[in-house]
Amino acid sequence: MKIEDLIAQIHQKKSFLCVGLDTDLDKIPEHLLKEEDPIFAFNKAIIDATHPYCVAYKPNIAFYEAYGLEGWKSLERTMAYLNANHPEMFTIADAKRGDIGNTSTRYAKAFFETMDFDSITIAPYMGKDSVEPFLEFEGRHTILLALTSNQGAFDFQTKNVDGQELYKEVLSVSKTYKGAERLMYVVGATKASYLEDIREIVPESFLLVPGVGAQGGSLQEVCKYGITKDIGLLVNSSRGILYASTGLDFAETAAKKAQEIQQEMQIELSKIK
Numbered sequence: 001m002k003i004e005d006l007i008a009q010i011h012q013k014k015s016f017l018c019v020g021l022d023t024d025l026d027k028i029p030e031h032l033l034k035e036e037d038p039i040f041a042f043n044k045a046i047i048d049a050t051h052p053y054c055v056a057y058k059p060n061i062a063f064y065e066a067y068g069l070e071g072w073k074s075l076e077r078t079m080a081y082l083n084a085n086h087p088e089m090f091t092i093a094d095a096k097r098g099d100i101g102n103t104s105t106r107y108a109k110a111f112f113e114t115m116d117f118d119s120i121t122i123a124p125y126m127g128k129d130s131v132e133p134f135l136e137f138e139g140r141h142t143i144l145l146a147l148t149s150n151q152g153a154f155d156f157q158t159k160n161v162d163g164q165e166l167y168k169e170v171l172s173v174s175k176t177y178k179g180a181e182r183l184m185y186v187v188g189a190t191k192a193s194y195l196e197d198i199r200e201i202v203p204e205s206f207l208l209v210p211g212v213g214a215q216g217g218s219l220q221e222v223c224k225y226g227i228t229k230d231i232g233l234l235v236n237s238s239r240g241i242l243y244a245s246t247g248l249d250f251a252e253t254a255a256k257k258a259q260e261i262q263q264e265m266q267i268e269l270s271k272i273k
Ligand SMILES: O=C(O)c1cc(=O)[nH]c(=O)n1[C@@H]1O[C@H](COP(=O)(O)O)[C@@H](O)[C@H]1O
Pocket: 020, 022, 060, 094, 121, 147, 148, 149, 150, 186, 187, 188, 210, 211, 212, 213, 214, 215, 236, 237, 238, 239, 240
């Protein structure tokens, strides 16, 4: 998908919400466990209910891999359903991959070609030749971990390297990679105040911002420091939407939660000059 199409969809829906499909059999409503594919049944109901309020879906691959072959089948069904019924949705494989070039190419094929995702999350630790194979794919996007939402982000990402913090080094060095126009970055919502500095280095890049909802990040703070004239943000919530109710009304309640966030986003969008 082209970035312009994502921006157009954001304007149309007045939303830059990404719904994280972190589907956990221990948390989904009990009545769905009788279904042949409970994970897909849950995802389909969530997608059917929330799609008017969001522009992206982000299945976290761990939640599918955890169930072996059956989990992969659920992921494939979810992607087939999304691409057939909601081709306008920006899809993110939250896989956090990255390896030597030869192996990265295989990961890229798996997620961009076989699974037909628009984008994938990548760990930058192995450097240029581990990231560039993903950037070769036209119309696909590579989302590099810059400053993550968890406490462990302070172990390495904020340490000084060559006179600047490592996450800033990731941002500035990756901008020189071949195909860098297809890069986006992950910045945790719990680190909103850092966005001011981040925008100095990547003023226009789209940022995937997880960590509102269950992890306590603030949408308003994220927008205050991170929003651009072309929005430049995809804000993710997973558990806060998916498990807002675990009863028969789970999908309806998820839609209400997604709509609440969309309405807050609409206010933020109206402030862009
Ligand atoms: O890459 C991610 O999406 C990600 C990066 C990060 O720094 N923090 C983070 O929480 N995530 C993912 O975003 C989702 C957050 O889920 P909730 O906390 O339930 O909204 C999970 O799938 C995480 O794996």
